[in-house]
Amino acid sequence: MKIDVPSPIDLKNYQDAKEWELTANLKRPWRYDFFAYYAEKIAQSSDVQSQILELGSGPGFLGKYLLEHLPDIQYTAFDFSEVMHTLALHKLKPNESQRATYLLGDFKQANWQKGLDQYDYIIIHQALHELRHKSHALDFHRTVISLLQPKATYFVCDHLFAENAMQNNELYMSKTENSSVLKQAGFKSVDIPLEIQGLCLFECKV
Numbered sequence: 001m002k003i004d005v006p007s008p009i010d011l012k013n014y015q016d017a018k019e020w021e022l023t024a025n026l027k028r029p030w031r032y033d034f035f036a037y038y039a040e041k042i043a044q045s046s047d048v049q050s051q052i053l054e055l056g057s058g059p060g061f062l063g064k065y066l067l068e069h070l071p072d073i074q075y076t077a078f079d080f081s082e083v084m085h086t087l088a089l090h091k092l093k094p095n096e097s098q099r100a101t102y103l104l105g106d107f108k109q110a111n112w113q114k115g116l117d118q119y120d121y122i123i124i125h126q127a128l129h130e131l132r133h134k135s136h137a138l139d140f141h142r143t144v145i146s147l148l149q150p151k152a153t154y155f156v157c158d159h160l161f162a163e164n165a166m167q168n169n170e171l172y173m174s175k176t177e178n179s180s181v182l183k184q185a186g187f188k189s190v191d192i193p194l195e196i197q198g199l200c201l202f203e204c205k206v
């Protein structure tokens with residue numbers, strides 16, 4: 001039985017959530033290269049009215065970016081922090097918030113997916129490690145598959161366990177570990193379209 005790695009911060013707490021919001025893009029401005037990649041791929045899809053689910057959506061930077069750049073999408077944000085959802089909602093203009101839904105839920109609880117729909121795109125950006133141990137990733141990815149429409153895409157972007165990146169191999173996975181757990185979960189194609197400074201994107205299809 002693996003023991004979860006405790007989080008050094010409490011993302012349900014206003015101060016901690018605000019601190020994360022204030023620093024995330026300063027620490028890693030290249031996060032926006034990943035946001036642009038998602039938006040470009042979604043814009044290219046035949047169904048412009050795509051349904052998008054973001055897991056561990058945080059203070060809503062990605063949601064804002066997608067809603068601003070893709071005027072026809074419906075976006076759902078899933079997070080266990082009410083404070084994060086409030087910070088996210090504050091970023092949106094009325095025509096963006098009309099297309100956004102904020103759901104409170106904990107993806108470490110059994111049946112966390114109950115009440116969710118089926119989506120054309122599911123994105124988890126810098127939040128997979130919030131499972132707090134890599135051993136939970138297989139079940140998590142399997143559950144995500146049950147939420148995907150046929151032909152849907154699953155984007156997983158997180159810090160790698162690598163020499164130039166994160167050093168905790170309980171929390172973070174190498175490129176090979178990530179690809180292998182995604183394939184084991186049932187994804188037939190797993191590509192790596194983008195990797196910047198230890199942040200790596202896996203683009204997956206069933």
Ligand SMILES: C[S@@+](CC[C@H](N)C(=O)[O-])C[C@H]1O[C@@H](n2cnc3c(N)ncnc32)[C@H](O)[C@@H]1O
Pocket residue numbers: 011012024055056057058059060061062078079080081084105106107108124125126127130131
């Ligand atoms: C590091 S932040 C990333 C936020 C966002 N994806 C971004 O990159 O801007 C991780 C987010 O996951 C959420 N989170 C952590 N554990 C969670 C859980 N068990 N269930 C749902 N959300 C969780 C936190 O509240 C936080 O908003």
